[in-house]
Amino acid sequence: PDNRWLARAPRLRLxxxxxxxxxxxxxxxxxxxxxxxxxxxYQPDGLWEEASNARYxxxxxxxxxxxxxxxxxxxxxxxxxxxxxxxGDREYCSVxxxxxxxxxxxxxxxxxxxxxxxxxxxAAKVTPTAAAPRDQIAMAFRxxxxxxxxxxxxxxxxxxxxxxxxxxxxxxxxxxxxxxxxKKTTPRRPxxxxxxxxxxxxxxxxxDAAVTSR
Numbered sequence: 001p002d003n004r005w006l007a008r009a010p011r012l013r014l015x016x017x018x019x020x021x022x023x024x025x026x027x028x029x030x031x032x033x034x035x036x037x038x039x040x041x042y043q044p045d046g047l048w049e050e051a052s053n054a055r056y057x058x059x060x061x062x063x064x065x066x067x068x069x070x071x072x073x074x075x076x077x078x079x080x081x082x083x084x085x086x087x088g089d090r091e092y093c094s095v096x097x098x099x100x101x102x103x104x105x106x107x108x109x110x111x112x113x114x115x116x117x118x119x120x121x122x123a124a125k126v127t128p129t130a131a132a133p134r135d136q137i138a139m140a141f142r143x144x145x146x147x148x149x150x151x152x153x154x155x156x157x158x159x160x161x162x163x164x165x166x167x168x169x170x171x172x173x174x175x176x177x178x179x180x181x182x183k184k185t186t187p188r189r190p191x192x193x194x195x196x197x198x199x200x201x202x203x204x205x206x207x208d209a210a211v212t213s214r
Contacts, residue, residue, distance in 0.1 A: 012099055012213050016085025017068035019109070023118035023205055024065055026143045028125055031065045038072040039063040042113045043079060051077045084108050109206035119202035123194060126201075133161050133197065140201050145209045153209070157200050165196035 024030035040059040048056040058064070071079055075090045084105055086098050109115055126139040137157045141149040149157070174187040204210060
């Protein structure tokens with residue numbers, strides 16, 4: 001009756017920097033080096049040029065996977081992913097970070113290179129751990145959401161996996177490509193099971209269970 005063992009708190013979407021670092025961490029891409037100069041993360045081309053005639057050159061290699069703490073931040077033009085995911089504005093002081101929920105945020109979580117690469121690496125990471133897609137999906141969900149998937153969640157993800165696998169398998173084989181020297185090569189056909197699992201992992205990373213703190 002005194003609620004001694006019951007904790008209550010509002011549900012909040014995780015901040016953009018936490019979502020980015022979380023995706024890198026669960027996929028194994030995160031570089032946990034401490035200290036060092038700021039790095040230039042992924043960013044759409046042309047943003048700096050339009051705002052200040054400055055040229056933005058993304059980093060390479062390990063610099064792309066450093067923690068968000070080390071991302072170079074232009075005061076008048078925040079990294080677009082962080083801005084869409086409600087990062088604080090550096091042009092003035094704010095005592096509390098705003099929290100919104102918009103369709104544009106869902107597009108970022110599904111299509112941004114950070115989350116696309118993380119989904120691909122996470123799929124490759126869980127594939128050797130089990131042979132059955134159901135077990136692979138359960139392992140990926142557990143890694144991202146730190147809990148077991150509910151039966152309804154697991155069933156929906158299995159259905160998505162089956163649908164995406166059939167969709168990729170039905171695609172025509174890739175056409176030969178001719179290089180500058182006139183040599184023809186046929187691109188390798190993607191593995192339908194791996195593509196389907198990658199899309200399932202992307203869905204998990206963008207799901208409410210992964211992006212909401214309860």
